[in-house]
Amino acid sequence: MESSGGKLGKFGRAGLNVASGAIPFVGGLLSAAAGYWSEAEQEHANNMLRQWIQMLEDELREKGKTIAEVMARLNMKDEEVSSRIESEEYQSILKKAFRNWSSIDSESKREKIRNILANAAATRLTSDDVVKLFIDWIDLYSDFHFEVIGEIYRKPGVTRGAIWRNLNKPAAREDSAEADLYKLLVRDLSMGGVIRQHRETDYYGNFVKKQTKSVPKGSGSRTMVSAFDNEEGYELTDLGKQFVHYAMTELTPRIAFSEFKSDEPIDTAAATQAGVPA
Structure with a gap:
């Protein structure tokens, strides 16, 4: 019967073949610890490594699926689009989108990342710096935002x-x-330049100051403005409108594609060569 240490060695080598690009220090750690761990400690390390590698495989599969969905929405016969996705500027956007992939905590956020990548390749309504800001917003804000x-x-x-x-x-x-959370959320979006209270503008686009109404002393309200106020209206800033275009507007798929099977093994080396960020 094979010892747990032997199992650890075989599983560790197989795991390192998958994860070596992302966690190069694991091999040295296992080699250094092999002489000190008991069988129970080795088995525990075996289980942790298995879970770790499964997490990396799941993450890589999700990245591959997202890239496939983006490509399915682009007109690759358009030379401008083809040149755009091959450019260093777009590759920088792609790398940024996947750098903090593990922090994306909902399918809705994954869809917004996909929309940003697709729209950033197909249109140039704003600068790449603004597109990168939109990617930061996906991590910064919640689905409620x-x-x-x-x-x-x-x-x-x-x-x-x-x-x-x-x-x-x-x-x-x-x-x-709930009221405190809602006020915090509105404050987040207001200070982040996404929304603002409605303001009148002049012919040149300058915001016009509100005229303050004089209120007789002692006749004002005794309570503070409600978190659920029904008086002041809100609107998106121009930056907020661009975010909606990039992150919340979905391009129609041009081609159908097969989804990744959940039990399909991941070849990390091949995926890296294909351009999927690890």
Whole structure:
């Protein structure tokens, strides 16, 4: 019967063949520790390594699927598109999109990354620096943030209270955690340059200052502005509108493609040669 140490050695070598590009120090670690670990420790390391490699395989499979989905949406007969995706600038965007892939915590965010990559290849409505900022926003903001952005895009001038109701959120007290979270979310998007309260502009695009109304002393409200205020309307900034175009607008697939099978083994070396970032 093969010892657990032998199993560890075989599994470790197989695992290193898969993960060597991403975790080159593992081989040295196993070699250095082999003489000190007990059988139980070796078995524990075996299980951890198996889980680690499975995580890397799953991540690589998701990256490959996303690239396939992007390519299916592009007109590769268009010389401008072909030149764009082969450029160093676009490759830099691609690498940035996959660099923090493990932090993408929902399918909705993965779809937004795919949309950004596809739209960045097909259109040039903004600079690559702005596109990279949009990728940062995917990591920075939650799906709830994006739901609010979508609601303001659909209904410019909508109030915080209307957004909350339109998203079918339950009624909440002003001193509740839900109200605090909602105020924080709106503040995040406002300070991040994604949304703003509606402002009038002049002919040249300058924002016009609001006229303050004089209120007789003692006649004002005794309570603070509600987290679910129904007076002030919100709109997207131009940067916010561009984000919606890049991240929340989906290009129609031009070709059909087969999805990766969940049990299909991953050849990391081949995938790296094909251009999938590890």
